[in-house]
Amino acid sequence: MISKIMARGLSRRTFLKSTAITAASAALPSMSLAAGEPIKIGFLAPLTGAVAAWGKPGLDGCQIWAERVNAAGGIELSDGKHPVEFISYDNEYDPAKARTGATKLIREDGVSFIMMLGGDTWPGVQPVADKTGMLFSTLLPSDLSPDSTTLLAPAEVHPIYLVTGVDYLADTYPDAKTAVICAQDDALGLPSVATYLAAFEARGIDVVEEPLLFDPATTDFAPIVTRLMASNPDIICLDTCYSDYVHPICEQLFQQGYAGKLISATADFYDQMIAKTSKEFMEGFIFQFPDFDDPALAGDNVNFEDAGGFYQTYAERHPGEWGAVSWEYASIMDLWKAAAEKAGSADPEAVITAMKEGGTGKHAFGDAVWWGTELFGIDNALVGDWPVVVIEDGKAVIKGFKSIPDWYDQHGDLLIKHMQAYNQMYDQRG
């Protein structure tokens, strides 16, 4: 029967998409909650596998967030207070498993909101989101498109915030005029390459070699580092790489005698990088993700509540595991909670309306605007200030917050130019 349908012109893709939509929508539960009933939030991210480092620490952070919220009485909707409960599904960074997970979370668990890492897994979930109207969040705004109005990027506007690190570098080290970039050759690395190219061009820093792309299956980084150092650059940019790559690349740079500046999106577990190199070598390393015990996060401009206490609890429960995403999903929950309380409902449509009301929102690092039409075709990314973090004396220190929209107002054309060159604009992605 199926083969007959297929023979009449129904593509396999369309068939799978329709099946997923039907399965999800047929059993979509009512979003109304009984008084005191827990609000269930779906956590659909890689918890095992190579990308688990950008899923599991986020779930750990969410559990702490839930404990704090529940201890304070829960989330107050129009019918009273509700405790919050996270239901996780390990999608192993696989689109098909992500689709199964989204369907299960909606149909069987009755979640009100689903948080994802996004990236390669989003195309698997998109048909389910489009049909059911479920509210989803992603950490990777490159998933955003005008086709999916219920997908938000409220925490991390990867990779646009990278421009703030380059701005800091150019301001602090005006003599650094040449750079090289290495990047993993995938959906994570390429938009970052385009962003760094735009940021370097905006500050007159010459990228002296074509960005060196490597296969994510690479194990020996010595040849790559030899190539990076061959042109004797003032700056080596590690782009957005998994920590599995950042660490061995830094170790190789140290062993091959590199003495210039280093900039990277992340430096997860930087204490281990210092142990493998030296405190002197890592001094001045620029990246974008702070430790939340940083005094700068106690300022009035920061909306993440009790960042220091959150970090302390996290460090006690999961020693040595603090990473880039440990706080991000929790910060999304801050936004969701505020919007749900404002709407008085956990209904996805009501929450998204409340969240985007007035075109502004309270991002973890300060007040921000819903933004992104030019880059993503839809204003579903919450963008404001982003911190620049530097390793000083073996510890990550926030050196300041810089405005992403301000940079974009001045240099947006450069970013679009390089994004287009790497086929990373929303209307170029397949």
Added chain:
Amino acid sequence: MLDLLAQTGLNAVYAASYISLVAVGLVLIFGVMGVINFAHGELFMAGSYVVVAVYADMHMPFFLAVVVGLIFVGCLGLLMERALFRPLRDNPLGGLVASIGFLMILQALASIGFGVRMEFIPPVTQHVIWLSDSVSIPLARVYVIVAAILLLSALWYFLKRTRFGWALRASAQDPQAAELQGISIAHTARIAMFIGAGLAGIAGALTAPLISVNPHMGHSVIVTAFIVIIVGGVGSLEGAIIASVAYAFVHTFVTTFYGGVIADITGLMLMLIVLIVKPTGLFGSADRA
């Protein structure tokens, strides 16, 4: 430019060292058992995790951890021989499928035992040997090169100069004739599995402080090993070593001068060309292929 060539050459020598250890082990198992061991990359991974447990977690000496890695992974090989390959001796496809299952079990055990994140292993030494102002090799990489030379030399001596080695080669060439001569096929299979797995284990153990150790690290290693043994000739130990060196040099130089992605494509092209021109591989014989 000369310095760049020299540095790239040193990088290639290191790569050839650990690739040849893995590939020779894989060839040895195939030669004697007639089984493509898809779990070989995970045996490499197991060797790395022994270093995590013994050296990083228990703070025992690194070289003790390496020896434990060799023995532990060798014993894993014995377990595979007894539980998987012996019952499926007459069914090479069954052995292959069983090895894929074992691969998944090892990955799952590593995830359960150590977590999914990259493991931190303190550097064994930070000493770097400088050959000129811009050409250097870390001492930890020299350890891998020296160990590979010693182990492969010892294996050559074992196979060519000892009775066990002769028995192993006889079993690989013609199992039935070897059995008629009184050679125990089961015994030689155990020796081959122990040595083959142990070589993967020690390669993983020696390189553990230099790479990212995680439950999925075996994948890229097994892909490289398969390319190497196909180029060298499935079943040929000499071919595996020569192909390892050739692959490592081609891959390393192409990575340095043209990029990592092009290097991967070049490696696969090398394999395809060899398959077209000489389907048995550079040193393989028709009956083995």
